[in-house]
Every structure is written in C-alpha cells, then in structure tokens.
Amino acid sequence: MPLNYKNKTVKNKDSMELYKEKNTKKGRRMPITLTVIALLLMGLVSAFSEDTNQTTTFNAPVSSKKDSLTSVNAFKKVYAVLQSPRCMNCHPKGDIPLQGDDNRLHAMFPKRGTDGKGILAMKCTNCHQTENTAGLKTPPGSPEWHLPPTNMKMVFQGRSAHELARQIVDPKQNGNKDLKTLIAHADDGLVKWAWTPGEGRTLPPISHADFKEAWITWLTNGAYAPTK
Ligand code: HEC
Numbered sequence: 001m002p003l004n005y006k007n008k009t010v011k012n013k014d015s016m017e018l019y020k021e022k023n024t025k026k027g028r029r030m031p032i033t034l035t036v037i038a039l040l041l042m043g044l045v046s047a048f049s050e051d052t053n054q055t056t057t058f059n060a061p062v063s064s065k066k067d068s069l070t071s072v073n074a075f076k077k078v079y080a081v082l083q084s085p086r087c088m089n090c091h092p093k094g095d096i097p098l099q100g101d102d103n104r105l106h107a108m109f110p111k112r113g114t115d116g117k118g119i120l121a122m123k124c125t126n127c128h129q130t131e132n133t134a135g136l137k138t139p140p141g142s143p144e145w146h147l148p149p150t151n152m153k154m155v156f157q158g159r160s161a162h163e164l165a166r167q168i169v170d171p172k173q174n175g176n177k178d179l180k181t182l183i184a185h186a187d188d189g190l191v192k193w194a195w196t197p198g199e200g201r202t203l204p205p206i207s208h209a210d211f212k213e214a215w216i217t218w219l220t221n222g223a224y225a226p227t228k
C-alpha cells in the first residue's frame with residue numbers, strides 16, 4: 001500500500017509541475033482543479049488499498065472491537081478443544097488420520113489423498129457412514145467424513161496456541177476463509193460430531209455451546225494469538 005500510494009503521489013505532482021510550467025499564462029484555476037483531482041485520486045487509492053489489505057491480512061484485528069485480553073482468554077478455551085483427541089484425530093500433522101484418546105495412527109493407515117477423502121480401496125466413506133456405527137471400536141460416522149485436503153491441511157497436532165491461532169485466520173492456510181465462514185464453522189457437522197462421537201469415546205473438555213461462545217468471542221474481538 002505505501003508503495004502504490006507514494007508512486008501515485010509522485011506522479012501526480014510531477015505532472016502538475018509540468019502543467020504549471022506550460023500554462024503559466026492561462027490563469028490559475030486549472031492547477032487548483034488539478035490539485036483537487038489529485039487529492040481525490042489519492043483518497044481513492046488509499047481507500048482501495050485498505051480494502052485489499054483487509055481481505056489479505058486477516059491476522060489483523062477483524063472487527064471494530066479490539067480487546068486482546070478477551071480474545072486471547074477465549075482462544076485458550078478454543079485451544080483446549082482443538083487439542084482434544086476428537087478434533088486432533090482428523091487434524092494430524094501427517095497424511096494418516098489418528099484414532100483413540102492417545103492419538104495413535106489409524107489402523108490400516110488410510111491416506112489423506114488430495115481431497116482428504118482417502119485413496120483407492122481406502123476411501124473414508126467405505127467404512128465411515130453418515131452416522132456412527134453402533135458398538136465399541138466400530139467406525140464413527142457423519143456426512144462427508146474426511147480429512148482436510150492436501151492444499152489446506154489445517155494441522156492441529158503439535159501446534160502451540162500461538163501457532164494455531166495464527167494458522168486458523170491465515171487466508172493462505174485456511175483456504176481463504178473470511179470471518180463469517182470461520183464463525184459458521186462452529187456449527188459444522190464434523191465439529192458437532194465431536195460431542196456425539198459414538199460409544200466408548202470421550203468428549204472434548206467443554207460443551208459445544210461453551211466452545212461456540214469462546215470461538216465467536218475469540219474471532220470477533222480481533223482474533224488475537226496468545227504469545228506462546
Ligand atoms: C472427520 C474429521 C474431522 C473431525 C472429527 C474434525 N474436523 Fe475440523 N476439519 C475437517 C475437514 C475435512 C476440514 C476442512 C474443511 C474444508 O474443506 O473447508 C476441517 C477444518 C477445520 C477448521 C478450519 C476452518 C474451516 O472453516 O475449515 C477448523 C477450525 C476445524 N476444522 C475445527 C475442528 C474442531 C474444533 C473439531 C472438534 C470439535 C474438528 N475440527 C473435528 C475434518 C474434521
């Protein structure tokens with residue numbers, strides 16, 4: 001932004017000086033009009049740059065409220081959920097989902113695949129139905145059961161609170177999601193599944209309602225990242 005802005009200013013000034021030199025005899029109104037036009041242009045340029053900025057740097061505070069303490073405290077609750085086994089098992093650092101409360105590698109090592117839905121005979125939905133299968137150690141289920149795709153891995157495993165907060169709001173890492181889309185994710189089917197995970201599986205540390213509240217509080221108060 002500063003570069004564009006400067007270039008435009010310099011250019012306008014240069015052309016104005018030229019204009020003045022050539023038209024000294026023709027009266028003084030034109031340079032004034034030009035100055036007004038130049039100022040308007042500068043205004044437009046800076047307004048445009050700010051807009052662009054907002055969509056590309058989501059790390060900056062995202063709403064009129066800028067309460068870093070409220071935001072960071074809310075993220076601590078969010079982080080406890082993100083690190084819980086139900087969420088982490090689908091957000092591994094490698095390309096194989098995890099399972100159990102100890103986040104061990106998924107039996108038979110089904111691979112992510114480009115779209116996150118598995119490959120060849122190991123497509124996730126071959127075993128994972130749209131609902132949990134009854135009984136212990138059976139495949140959990142939800143519509144669209146899969147991992148995040150290769151171009152947006154959304155790794156939670158091994159990430160500090162600081163790293164994860166930055167990652168979630170970084171358009172380059174979150175598939176260009178804006179504030180509204182991120183807020184809506186609290187009610188995503190796969191997120192909600194974590195609170196009805198099927199027999200024998202533990203729940204995240206706080207309720208879904210408390211998670212949703214913390215998630216929205218974090219995002220709408222500037223999406224600040226804890227220092228560590
Ligand atoms: C069955 C696997 C699965 C489970 C379980 C799961 N997720 Fe995800 N998660 C995904 C997929 C797939 C995506 C990528 C969605 C997309 O393509 O936009 C994702 C993306 C995300 C994102 C990135 C933001 C976004 O809008 O895409 C967040 C945040 C997230 N999940 C949070 C959670 C939380 C919190 C839990 C647990 C309460 C959870 N996930 C459980 C599969 C899962």
Ligand code: HEC
Pocket residue numbers: 085086087089090097098099100101106108110111112116117118119121122123124125126127128136137138139140145146147197201
């Ligand atoms: C051959 C069948 C099969 C395939 C293919 C398969 N799974 Fe599973 N999956 C299971 C079974 C069975 C379990 C339950 C294991 C248990 O609870 O002991 C399971 C459990 C899981 C869990 C653990 C849930 C939790 O929180 O404990 C995740 C996550 C998961 N699968 C994701 C996937 C993804 C993503 C794919 C595709 C890339 C996939 N699975 C492919 C059979 C399969």
